[in-house]
Amino acid sequence: DAGITQSPRHKVTETGTPVTLRCHQTENHRYMYWYRQDPGHGLRLIHYSYGVKDTDKGEVSDGYSVSRSKTEDFLLTLESATSSQTSVYFCAISAPDRGGTGELFFGEGSRLTVL
Amino acid sequence: AQSVAQPEDQVNVAEGNPLTVKCTYSVSGNPYLFWYVQYPNRGLQFLLKYITGDNLVKGSHGFEAEFNKSQTSFHLKKPYALVSDSALYFCAVRDIGNNNDMRFGAGTRLTVKP
Numbered sequence: 001d002a003g004i005t006q007s008p009r010h011k012v013t014e015t016g017t018p019v020t021l022r023c024h025q026t027e028n029h030r031y032m033y034w035y036r037q038d039p040g041h042g043l044r045l046i047h048y049s050y051g052v053k054d055t056d057k058g059e060v061s062d063g064y065s066v067s068r069s070k071t072e073d074f075l076l077t078l079e080s081a082t083s084s085q086t087s088v089y090f091c092a093i094s095a096p097d098r099g100g101t102g103e104l105f106f107g108e109g110s111r112l113t114v115l
Numbered sequence: 116a117q118s119v120a121q122p123e124d125q126v127n128v129a130e131g132n133p134l135t136v137k138c139t140y141s142v143s144g145n146p147y148l149f150w151y152v153q154y155p156n157r158g159l160q161f162l163l164k165y166i167t168g169d170n171l172v173k174g175s176h177g178f179e180a181e182f183n184k185s186q187t188s189f190h191l192k193k194p195y196a197l198v199s200d201s202a203l204y205f206c207a208v209r210d211i212g213n214n215n216d217m218r219f220g221a222g223t224r225l226t227v228k229p
Contacts (some may be wrong), residue, residue, distance in 0.1 A: 042205055042221040043219040044158070044219070045216060059216075090158055092158075092159075098210045099173075101166045102150075103146055103161040103164055104159070106158030106159045108158050109156075
């Protein structure tokens with residue numbers, strides 16, 4: 001299994017509070033991704049990173065920010081959580097860059113409930 | 116942008132029978148296509164991918180998928196289903212050269228009954 005650890009694995013919070021999810025990898029891969037999984041939508045890309053301090057938006061980035069200060073860590077922050085952000089969040093890393101041929105390796109997920 | 120459709124939310128098969136999970140895609144250029152499987156309360160696991168070459172791709176656990184460019188499809192198949200194959204299956208696509216955006220289908224829940 002790829003060395004990807006997500007924390008926390010479960011979190012319940014209230015509307016309007018900030019939340020940070022952490023993804024830690026031991027594979028030294030350049031590319032890291034945050035997805036959310038919702039029934040009927042599959043996985044949708046929130047943000048991704050292609051190197052330290054290099055990040056970009058994905059398909060559903062509104063209400064989320066990310067930071068990557070070290071190769072191994074990719075943080076996802078909800079500045080002010082809303083009920084629509086209740087979801088399961090997955091971090092993924094990509095095998096060495098081969099022009100898009102690399103498959104993704106996923107963490108175990110972080111289940112977030114916003115009340 | 117590229118997209119993927121999985122037309123069946125649910126597929127039910129009997130153990131020992133062949134299974135097919137359908138996927139169609141839309142891209143502006145040539146696609147890279149992937150299949151992933153998700154077991155309950157777990158992350159997605161890579162099954163197989165089509166990059167180029169032979170249209171029939173073989174993956175782990177006896178799964179295979181056939182790339183059909185004219186029908187823009189990439190159906191997942193297995194000749195003999197096992198109860199342990201029951202899981203959620205996702206098809207995904209990337210445009211060639213785009214390392215940044217893998218688009219997933221909504222998923223198909225496969226149930227294999229004894």
